[in-house]
Amino acid sequence: MALYPHGFVFREGTVEYRRGIWSGLAAYIFWGLTPLFWNLTSTDALSLLTHRIVWSVPILALIVTLRRQWPTFIGGYATWKPRLVTVVAATLLTVNWGVFIWAVTNGHIVEASLGYFINPLVSVMLGVVILKEKLRTLQWVAVGIAAFGVTAMGVLAGVPPWISLALAFSFGFYGLLKKRDVTPPPLVSLFGETAVLFVPALAALLLITDPTGDTFGSSPGVSAFFIAAGLVTVIPLLLFGTAAKRIPLSMLGFLQYLAPTIQLLVGVVVFKESMTGIELLGFVAVWIALAMFTLDRARSTDGIQPSVASAS
Numbered sequence: 001m002a003l004y005p006h007g008f009v010f011r012e013g014t015v016e017y018r019r020g021i022w023s024g025l026a027a028y029i030f031w032g033l034t035p036l037f038w039n040l041t042s043t044d045a046l047s048l049l050t051h052r053i054v055w056s057v058p059i060l061a062l063i064v065t066l067r068r069q070w071p072t073f074i075g076g077y078a079t080w081k082p083r084l085v086t087v088v089a090a091t092l093l094t095v096n097w098g099v100f101i102w103a104v105t106n107g108h109i110v111e112a113s114l115g116y117f118i119n120p121l122v123s124v125m126l127g128v129v130i131l132k133e134k135l136r137t138l139q140w141v142a143v144g145i146a147a148f149g150v151t152a153m154g155v156l157a158g159v160p161p162w163i164s165l166a167l168a169f170s171f172g173f174y175g176l177l178k179k180r181d182v183t184p185p186p187l188v189s190l191f192g193e194t195a196v197l198f199v200p201a202l203a204a205l206l207l208i209t210d211p212t213g214d215t216f217g218s219s220p221g222v223s224a225f226f227i228a229a230g231l232v233t234v235i236p237l238l239l240f241g242t243a244a245k246r247i248p249l250s251m252l253g254f255l256q257y258l259a260p261t262i263q264l265l266v267g268v269v270v271f272k273e274s275m276t277g278i279e280l281l282g283f284v285a286v287w288i289a290l291a292m293f294t295l296d297r298a299r300s301t302d303g304i305q306p307s308v309a310s311a312s
Contacts, residue, residue: 020246024255027239030232031312032262035104035112036270037232041225045102046204048229052097053194053201055230060191063234069188076184077192086184089177090193096170100312103163109267110275115167116260116312117286121146121293122172130176142292149285156278186241257290259312 038048064073077083103112121143127133135143154160183189243252264283267273275283 016246020243021251023239024243024247024252025258027236027243028255028258029262030236030239031259033266034232034312035109035263035266037228038101038104039271041222045098045105046208048101048105049094049098050201050205051226052101052229052233053094053197054205055227056194056233057191057198057230059230059234060187060194063238064187064191067187069185072185073188073191076188079182081182082184082192085177085180085182086189086192087196089174089183089189090196092170092174092177093193094197096167096174097312099163099166099170103167104263104267107271107273108163109263109271110273110279111161111163112167112312113260113263113267114161114279114283114286115164116171116263117257117283117290118146118150118164118168119171120256121286121289122168123175124293126172126176131179136296138292138296142289142296144289145292146286146289149282149289152285153278153282156281161279161282186237190237254294263312 041048064070077086100112100115103109124135124139125143128135150161150165177183178186178189184192243255268275
């Protein structure tokens with residue numbers, strides 16, 4: 001998953017620029033609609049997670065082959081540092097994917113969407129604390145408002161919004177790792193992360209997951225669904241990569257909020273999830289914070305940029 005992408009950006013109005021816009025829109029709309037996909041079956045969350053990992057590996061291997069990236073892959077993991085970073089990143093990715101799948105298949109899509117609204121601000125705070133980046137006054141105010149909203153949700157509800165926080169922080173730290181110089185290029189690193197998880201995921205699939213649920217081979221439709229779990233993971237990432245090379249980071253940052261917005265609408269409209277007054281308070285605080293932060297970022301190009309991908 002590419003975070004903080006760099007590279008050539010095409011001039012506004014060109015065919016390639018428009019291609020980047022449409023690719024970015026498609027990626028974030030795709031991510032926003034994923035709760036619909038994960039609810040197409042009654043399979044338990046662990047089985048869905050393991051299938052997602054297992055089927056992503058051959059799909060990514062095929063893409064690496066078609067793009068002739070095997071020399072980059074071998075060279076990228078020639079030393080122990082990128083290998084260690086990849087193991088940690090794979091662990092964070094597992095947590096993020098696992099929590100998200102469990103949340104959207106157990107009636108917590110609204111809370112999951114909040115996590116991805118919070119994520120950019122978590123990335124900002126990690127940048128300040130760990131990378132010693134600087135914030136301007138309005139950015140500090142925005143982070144403070146978001147922190148107030150999330151804290152209020154926890155205090156008033158009696159329990160912290162753990163789903164939202166787990167998604168935001170797992171992906172925030174994942175993004176932080178992707179900024180390290182030792183991390184291989186996005187496609188190669190994602191393939192490395194899923195490859196690390198392949199054997200544990202396959203073992204869990206064979207030994208731990210619920211044998212009473214849908215299983216691969218039980219019907220053509222079920223088998224196709226599990227294979228599609230890998231495609232649902234890879235396709236939006238490829239679309240995102242296309243967008244990242246063609247349009248500015250600020251535009252990607254704006255498009256980013258499409259995914260959790262769509263997830264929120266899916267949860268409320270399609271699955272009839274309710275939004276309590278406490279949750280609404282948290283959302284309003286985060287929305288105000290994001291509006292302030294986005295406005296400040298649009299006025300200056302030297303501020304901290306949030307992550308612009310999704311792990312859902």
